[in-house]
Amino acid sequence: xxxxxxxxxxxxxxxxxxxxxxxxxxxxxxxxxxxxxxxxxxxxxxxxxxxxxxxxxxxxxxxxxxxxxxxxxxx
Numbered sequence: 001x002x003x004x005x006x007x008x009x010x011x012x013x014x015x016x017x018x019x020x021x022x023x024x025x026x027x028x029x030x031x032x033x034x035x036x037x038x039x040x041x042x043x044x045x046x047x048x049x050x051x052x053x054x055x056x057x058x059x060x061x062x063x064x065x066x067x068x069x070x071x072x073x074x075x
Contacts, residue, residue, distance in 0.1 A: 008043055 004012070007062040 012040055012043065 016025065016031070020027060025031070
């Protein structure tokens with residue numbers, strides 16, 4: 001017996017596709033991320049990478065702001 005487990009993203013895709021086919025979601029309707037998060041809150045979030053902009057030894061606010069400026073954040 002072969003057991004196939006769909007990826008989480010594939011499961012959510014199938015649910016949304018079925019909702020469109022069954023007119024629970026209108027064709028062309030904009031899906032808002034916040035609404036999707038609320039609807040699928042029981043599903044764990046996909047991992048993502050966070051860009052590090054400072055080293056642990058930096059404690060000076062001015063040094064931190066300089067690194068953030070060079071990295072292009074909050075500009």
